[in-house]
Amino acid sequence: MMAALPEIIGGLLIAIGGFFYVVGAVGIYRMPDVFTRMHAAGISDTVGAGLLLVGMMFFGGLTLVTVKLAIILGVILFTGPMATHALAQAALHAGVEPILDKKAVMRGPGIQAAPKKITKTVKRKATAAKRKPAAKVRRGRQTAAARKRRSPT
Amino acid sequence: MIFAAASLAVLAALTLAVIRALRGPTVFDRVLAANAVGTGAIMLLALLGFLTGRPEFLDIGILYALLNIIGTLAVLKFFRHGDLSHPGGEEPSDA
Numbered sequence: 001m002m003a004a005l006p007e008i009i010g011g012l013l014i015a016i017g018g019f020f021y022v023v024g025a026v027g028i029y030r031m032p033d034v035f036t037r038m039h040a041a042g043i044s045d046t047v048g049a050g051l052l053l054v055g056m057m058f059f060g061g062l063t064l065v066t067v068k069l070a071i072i073l074g075v076i077l078f079t080g081p082m083a084t085h086a087l088a089q090a091a092l093h094a095g096v097e098p099i100l101d102k103k104a105v106m107r108g109p110g111i112q113a114a115p116k117k118i119t120k121t122v123k124r125k126a127t128a129a130k131r132k133p134a135a136k137v138r139r140g141r142q143t144a145a146a147r148k149r150r151s152p153t
Numbered sequence: 154m155i156f157a158a159a160s161l162a163v164l165a166a167l168t169l170a171v172i173r174a175l176r177g178p179t180v181f182d183r184v185l186a187a188n189a190v191g192t193g194a195i196m197l198l199a200l201l202g203f204l205t206g207r208p209e210f211l212d213i214g215i216l217y218a219l220l221n222i223i224g225t226l227a228v229l230k231f232f233r234h235g236d237l238s239h240p241g242g243e244e245p246s247d248a
Contacts, residue, residue, distance in 0.1 A: 011155040018162035021196070025166030028173050028189055034181045037173070041189050044166060052159060052196055056203055068211035072195060072218055079222035083188050090229045091181040 010058025017051030024048050034091050035098045038084050045080035049073070156204040160197060167193040184228055191221035 020043055027040020053073045060066040167190060174186035195214045202210035231237055 014155050014159045018159040021166050021193075022162050025169040025189070025193075028186060029169040034179060034185065037182065037185055041185055044189065045192055048166075049192055049196055052163075053199065056199055056208075059203060060208065065208045065211060068208075068215065069199065072199070072211065072214050075215065075218040075222075076192060076195070079218065080192070083222055083225045086226055086229050087181055087185055087188075090233050091179070093233060094179075094181070096179055096181060 006058045006061070010055045013051050013055030013058065015055075017048050017053075017055055020044065020051060021048030033099050034096055035088060038088060042080070042084060045076065045084075049076050156200050160200045160204060163193050163196045163200060167197070180232055184225060184232075187228075188221060188225050191217060191224070195221075 024040050024042070024044025024047075027043060028037050031037045031040050050073060053069050053076075057066045057069050060069060170186045170189040170193060174183050174190065177183045177186060195217050198210045198214045198217065199208070202208040227237060230239070
């Protein structure tokens with residue numbers, strides 16, 4: 001037995017945390033629109049960062065280092081959902097439409113303000129996608145190009 | 154050893170997030186990617202502190218975590234109201 005037990009557990013946790021961190025980053029890179037990218041960012045903010053920090057706590061032992069790691073973990077766990085919530089609300093308020101299923105209807109307290117506009121644009125996008133003959137185009141690229149055309153910024 | 158591997162993983166994640174920040178079609182993609190880069194910087198600071206055997210960088214990590222959320226909220230408020238001193242709340246036309 002070369003390493004002590006806490007270091008083995010900590011190393012395992014750090015390895016799993018690094019894996020989930022990369023998974024979340026790949027999701028941020030590849031997901032098709034803002035809301036799904038937020039969903040992917042949640043992975044690396046909670047599971048990835050959490051497991052990395054807990055794994056480092058096993059290496060730190062019962063010292064001040066562990067306390068600082070716990071403080072960082074608490075701050076990240078509280079502010080990550082806060083930033084995601086503010087981001088989703090700001091994106092909906094600015095008129096960014098999520099990619100929906102064709103029959104889906106957006107409803108909820110935040111989007112009662114302009115339900116007609118949102119459902120109309122979603123319907124128009126669905127029919128435009130149906131009319132387009134090149135249906136083999138990857139969906140993420142297509143909607144990214146469509147969003148660039150009428151981007152609010 | 155495991156710290157070097159985890160640092161490489163976090164560096165790869167930071168690269169992907171920076172690419173998304175450069176390519177992001179809307180400003181919200183860029184804000185999301187900037188938030189992810191901030192979290193990755195905290196992770197990289199902590200891992201490098203353990204890698205070099207001097208985990209005193211963690212105070213800077215706490216500072217980055219606090220600045221990250223303030224920066225994200227400030228940018229979002231600026232792009233929503235166009236003014237950081239806006240009192241907030243909904244506009245009358247949206248109510």
